[in-house]
Amino acid sequence: MLTRTALLMCTVLAILSVGVWHYANTSADYSYDRLLSSASVTMLDGINVDKNQVHIDLPYSAFEILQLAPEDKIYYGIYGPNGHLLSGYSDLPLEPSMTERAADQPRYELHTYKGQKVRFIVRHKRLSERSVAGNVTVILGQTTIARDTQMRDTLYAALTTLMAVMAIALLVLWLAINRALTPLSWLSSQLVSQSPLENGQLPATKIMEVAPLTQAINNYRQQWLDALAVMRDFIADASHQIRTAQATTKAQLEIALSSQSEKIDRSVVEAIYQDHTKLTRLTNQLLVHATIVHRGDRQEFIPLDIPVILQEVITHAVRDYAHTDIEFEYVAAHEKVAILGDEIVLKEALRNVIDNAVAHGSTGNAATHGLIRISLKASGPNCQLWVEDNGPGIPEEQRQRALERFVKVGSNTQGSGLGLAIAQTAAISHHGQLMLSQSELGGLAVCFLLPRLTEASNASLNS
Amino acid sequence: MRVLLTEDNEGLANSIVHYFTDNGHAIDWVHSAEKADLILSHDEFDMLILDVNLPGKSGFELLSSLRSRKNPLPVLILTARADIDDRVSALDLGADDYLVKPFDLRELAARCRALVRRERGKSDNEIQCGNLSFNSATKTVKIDDEIIELRPREVQMLELFLTHLDRMLTKDDIANRLYNFDEAYTPNAVEQTLTRLRKQIQGSTLIIKTVRGLGYLAHVDD
Numbered sequence: 001m002l003t004r005t006a007l008l009m010c011t012v013l014a015i016l017s018v019g020v021w022h023y024a025n026t027s028a029d030y031s032y033d034r035l036l037s038s039a040s041v042t043m044l045d046g047i048n049v050d051k052n053q054v055h056i057d058l059p060y061s062a063f064e065i066l067q068l069a070p071e072d073k074i075y076y077g078i079y080g081p082n083g084h085l086l087s088g089y090s091d092l093p094l095e096p097s098m099t100e101r102a103a104d105q106p107r108y109e110l111h112t113y114k115g116q117k118v119r120f121i122v123r124h125k126r127l128s129e130r131s132v133a134g135n136v137t138v139i140l141g142q143t144t145i146a147r148d149t150q151m152r153d154t155l156y157a158a159l160t161t162l163m164a165v166m167a168i169a170l171l172v173l174w175l176a177i178n179r180a181l182t183p184l185s186w187l188s189s190q191l192v193s194q195s196p197l198e199n200g201q202l203p204a205t206k207i208m209e210v211a212p213l214t215q216a217i218n219n220y221r222q223q224w225l226d227a228l229a230v231m232r233d234f235i236a237d238a239s240h241q242i243r244t245a246q247a248t249t250k251a252q253l254e255i256a257l258s259s260q261s262e263k264i265d266r267s268v269v270e271a272i273y274q275d276h277t278k279l280t281r282l283t284n285q286l287l288v289h290a291t292i293v294h295r296g297d298r299q300e301f302i303p304l305d306i307p308v309i310l311q312e313v314i315t316h317a318v319r320d321y322a323h324t325d326i327e328f329e330y331v332a333a334h335e336k337v338a339i340l341g342d343e344i345v346l347k348e349a350l351r352n353v354i355d356n357a358v359a360h361g362s363t364g365n366a367a368t369h370g371l372i373r374i375s376l377k378a379s380g381p382n383c384q385l386w387v388e389d390n391g392p393g394i395p396e397e398q399r400q401r402a403l404e405r406f407v408k409v410g411s412n413t414q415g416s417g418l419g420l421a422i423a424q425t426a427a428i429s430h431h432g433q434l435m436l437s438q439s440e441l442g443g444l445a446v447c448f449l450l451p452r453l454t455e456a457s458n459a460s461l462n463s
Numbered sequence: 464m465r466v467l468l469t470e471d472n473e474g475l476a477n478s479i480v481h482y483f484t485d486n487g488h489a490i491d492w493v494h495s496a497e498k499a500d501l502i503l504s505h506d507e508f509d510m511l512i513l514d515v516n517l518p519g520k521s522g523f524e525l526l527s528s529l530r531s532r533k534n535p536l537p538v539l540i541l542t543a544r545a546d547i548d549d550r551v552s553a554l555d556l557g558a559d560d561y562l563v564k565p566f567d568l569r570e571l572a573a574r575c576r577a578l579v580r581r582e583r584g585k586s587d588n589e590i591q592c593g594n595l596s597f598n599s600a601t602k603t604v605k606i607d608d609e610i611i612e613l614r615p616r617e618v619q620m621l622e623l624f625l626t627h628l629d630r631m632l633t634k635d636d637i638a639n640r641l642y643n644f645d646e647a648y649t650p651n652a653v654e655q656t657l658t659r660l661r662k663q664i665q666g667s668t669l670i671i672k673t674v675r676g677l678g679y680l681a682h683v684d685d
Contacts, residue, residue, distance in 0.1 A: 284563070315629075318680045318682075322670045330676035
């Protein structure tokens with residue numbers, strides 16, 4: 001940043017130097033032209049007509065004036081009314097013009113004469129004697145040593161001042177930038193020295209301007225740490241669950257293998273099969289959960305016709321549980337219900353809740369069949385997807401816990417403890433919520449409360 | 464039925480071959496899609512069990528090349544991928560069914576039977592569902608080779624269910640097939656016919672489930 005500023009200043013300096021050079025030139029010309037001017041006037045005063053002859057008496061004072069520039073040489077020429085040289089140098093680089101009038105301002109010209117730069121003034125005087133009438137012209141030249149010196153002096157003085165000002169400005173700028181960026185350097189040094197995963201907040205700063213930034217960084221970091229903590233917990237939970245199940249199966253297999261008899265007891269194999277089935281289900285559920293969480297992050301939602309999805313899910317469930325005596329029932333909504341969502345996630349969540357209802361509902365008394373009622377209700381801006389069973393349900397005080405991962409409530413130990421957690425994750429990723437309550441059928445009622453896709457929101461989506 | 468299994472995991476393949484052979488099915492096993500393609504070009508099979516992840520050509524590639532050749536062979540896809548989208552793309556590519564690993568061998572066999580049954584029902588007159596058989600030409604119904612007497616409406620209903628296994632049929636769907644415009648029917652008529660049909664086919668492996676509010680679904684539990 002400082003380099004760019006310095007470059008900019010150099011450009012400004014260059015432009016200013018041109019201006020200063022011009023000014024110095026003009027002012028030197030101005031002062032020395034005055035000398036020339038007054039000397040030429042004095043010379044013209046010494047010209048008069050005497051006895052029908054132009055008489056020239058060069059006054060000493062004219063040269064006295066020009067003496068003010070002692071180094072410089074002076075050249076002059078005086079021309080009569082007919083343009084003849086009356087006195088002075090005959091080879092001056094400029095000629096008197098006959099058309100000029102005495103009333104005109106004197107004319108200044110710069111010429112190279114005898115290898116030197118010479119500033120000339122041309123001035124006229126009108127002679128109006130009867131015998132001699134017309135303009136006498138004085139051409140007076142002076143070399144430019146003195147004026148050049150003055151010009152240089154002015155230029156150098158101005159440039160020196162200018163550069164000093166620029167340097168001071170740069171210095172001040174450098175100091176200011178450094179001072180302004182000190183908090184940031186401090187911040188970056190703090191960040192470099194810490195691991196991003198370290199659970200340390202940045203130290204509080206006294207610099208008020210940076211405080212919001214440190215706070216933002218702290219917040220951001222905390223969110224990451226929280227997400228990481230959730231993941232760590234999940235991995236810990238998952239490994240515990242999977243390893244326990246694996247250990248069980250492995251132990252059973254070892255016992256079966258170390259048995260003395262050649263034949264393996266069928267009941268042992270059946271127990272192993274049961275446990276392995278549990279392990280399989282657990283693994284599947286874990287993967288589904290991870291997938292749903294991941295898909296939720298991506299948020300690729302499309303409008304979904306809920307009754308169609310429900311019918312598909314129910315058809316699959318009825319088919320898969322056809323061999324059991326569980327009855328399914330569907331209560332449709334009175335109007336069209338559509339939401340913005342992820343079909344796969346929603347189906348997976350519903351299937352999990354239905355599986356749950358099957359597992360927990362059918363354990364009821366033998367007199368009544370297991371009954372699962374799936375209903376869809378539209379209520380204003382939301383829709384409710386209910387899955388109810390006639391099992392024992394979950395006591396109110398345990399319902400909140402039942403939504404947590406790996407938490408199994410009630411007597412059933414076959415589940416993975418993930419079904420409701422999956423459903424809840426899905427509901428939340430659809431900007432809705434999952435609610436548990438007591439069903440009028442007697443068992444648990446699970447309700448997905450999801451925001452509906454209304455005409456208005458559909459229009460805003462399409463536009 | 465004759466099944467071709469394309470699976471690169473030897474342990475799993477051996478188990479499947481073992482199970483199918485034990486259940487009296489002819490099953491051939493190949494490691495790769497290329498081999499399967501070769502065998503399918505000169506041998507007749509009733510269905511193909513196809514793993515997605517194979518060395519060389521993937522199961523999906525084999526499936527789409529089969530379908531592009533208009534080969535109607537029923538295909539059941541086995542997948543182990545975590546992404547649920549796999550199942551959707553399998554069906555889009557023309558698979559008839561899919562199973563996610565790990566699965567029950569019993570389930571695999573049942574799905575295969577259902578697919579073969581569906582395919583045969585299109586060409587054969589005889590539909591075999593577990594221990595129940597139905598001849599669509601003679602309209603005879605047998606359970607364990609014993610002829611069951613059914614009324615014409617019940618036969619119509621049974622045929623409708625057998626041709627729509629594992630699919631939801633609404634009461635209107637059924638009524639439209641069973642009754643023509645001239646016949647007046649009460650909403651209860653369908654249910655009465657169904658009740659009688661259920662009673663008649665008791666002891667068969669065909670289950671007809673009622674889903675209140677949605678319709679009826681027939682499933683073969685074999």
